Amino acid sequence: MSEPILSIRRLRKAYASGTEALKSLDLDIRRGEIFALLGPNGAGKTTMISIVCGIVKPTDGEVLIDGKNWQRHFREARTRIGLVPQELTMDVFEPLLNTVSFSRELFGRRPDPARIEQILKDLSLWDKRKAILKDLSGGMKRRVMIAKALAHEPDILFLDEPTAGVDVELRRDMWELVRRLREGGTTIILTTHYIEEAEEMADRVGVINKGELILVEEKTALMQKLGRKILHLQLTEPLAAVPPELAQWNPQLSDEGATLTYEFDAKADRTGIPSLLTAMRDAGIAFKDLDTKQSSLEDIFVSLVHEQRSAA
């Protein structure tokens, strides 16, 4: 595998207020992938992006773009990066076309009306090019932010919660656009707190919580975990230990032996449930109730955080 396009090394950020937004974060982004950074509000997603883009100063650590330090080689690094921030902030009295052309030139690129036209057409903004930004709808403004970020043709694009508060149609458009950009060779890092979005879009998913990256995985592997279900059996008589007859299913006991849980792959042909239940009957273990539950990303998330705590 080729060298990562973006490497984040031991990145730490403590704000002046004392908040430790990032706690020594390490992350490698592969060339040409779509990476989804998933995490609840306040996890540190925006802080991480802002540091990479030069908007926030890190307390410690460094970022490498193709192996080069992002501060020492700031011109090259920033020319290659495009940012669509979380907030809709723009110069509301400017006409649309001006503001997008401005962004291109600000990043040191030669004016290229044909290129700008293409970007605006791709985003269905061309008809509105003469409109003053304050007169545009929220969805349009969101597209303008993207157009501004793409105007200088970056090959690394950050999208900070691009679909927060966006209607379904625009969300679909956005996903479509991101895919097209990826096909064109752009590496994309997006943040979201929607699990479906990560599932729909990403090649890899990173889960961040309280400034720590607690999981980075291929989406397919993650979805496999998501495809797993858990069977809970409420036993009539609590067990002190898992009987050897059931060992091959590797079930777990909880609630002081009153609940037996068994994890299985819901998508497999053989889930192992009928045979487990048969074996239990043969061993004379009775139960009064049962249910099965999807292990959602939320569950994975909770258990990961839990593991992390007990490890600490």
Next chain:
Amino acid sequence: MNWRGIWAIYKFEMHRFRRTLWTGLAVPVITTSLYFIVFGAAIGSRMSEINGIDYGSFIVPGLMMLSLFTESIFNASFGIHMPRFTGTIYEILSAPLSAIETVIGYVGAAATKAMSVALVILITANLFVDVRVEHPVLMLLYLLLVAATFCLFGFIVGIWAKGFEQLQIIPLLIVTPLTFLGGAFYSIEMLPEPWRTITLFNPVVYLINGFRWTFFGTADVPVATSLAATFAFFLTCLGAIWWIFRTGYRLKQ
């Protein structure tokens, strides 16, 4: 150097000024006319001449400087404060622009606007009195130096200010009084002691007299002293800006 980036900021700022072009020009024209009506007609007729210069002409450099100061500070401070306020500063901070380049863009545009206003005042003044400029090239260079200095200063104010109210405080509470007390409309030779000596501690005296020298070839203080004082202020502002970008003071969290 990212010249295109600098040019983009410059154009953006100039475009912002163009949106308010007519009020931007009407204000200096009207104010200048008022000064001439009040000072020129009402007071000037009793003052006749200062150092052999007709009073009406004498106040022109002072009027130009007063506007240059306030316009420079206002435009430069507003120019950088707005993006901080609305959040669009993210784009400037994430662009491949060094601190110096960002400053050149904003300060260049603000200085252009301020100098234009000063020149409009000069033209308006010519409708009322005959103003001769003995050293026109030096006059323009001096105008440029002072505009650049006060725009740098305004840029600092724009970064320091926590709100729009604070943007107004410095020009209103410090610069305008110092200008009025700094011999914009009179010669400090006319003051009795100890006021004369006290006035010499007002830095604006040196700025105005240096500028006046380019018009009439005479001034209250030696032109070399004026130039040195102006440069000193210029370098102080430059140093402060360098520090601001180095530390990210009020720009980056």
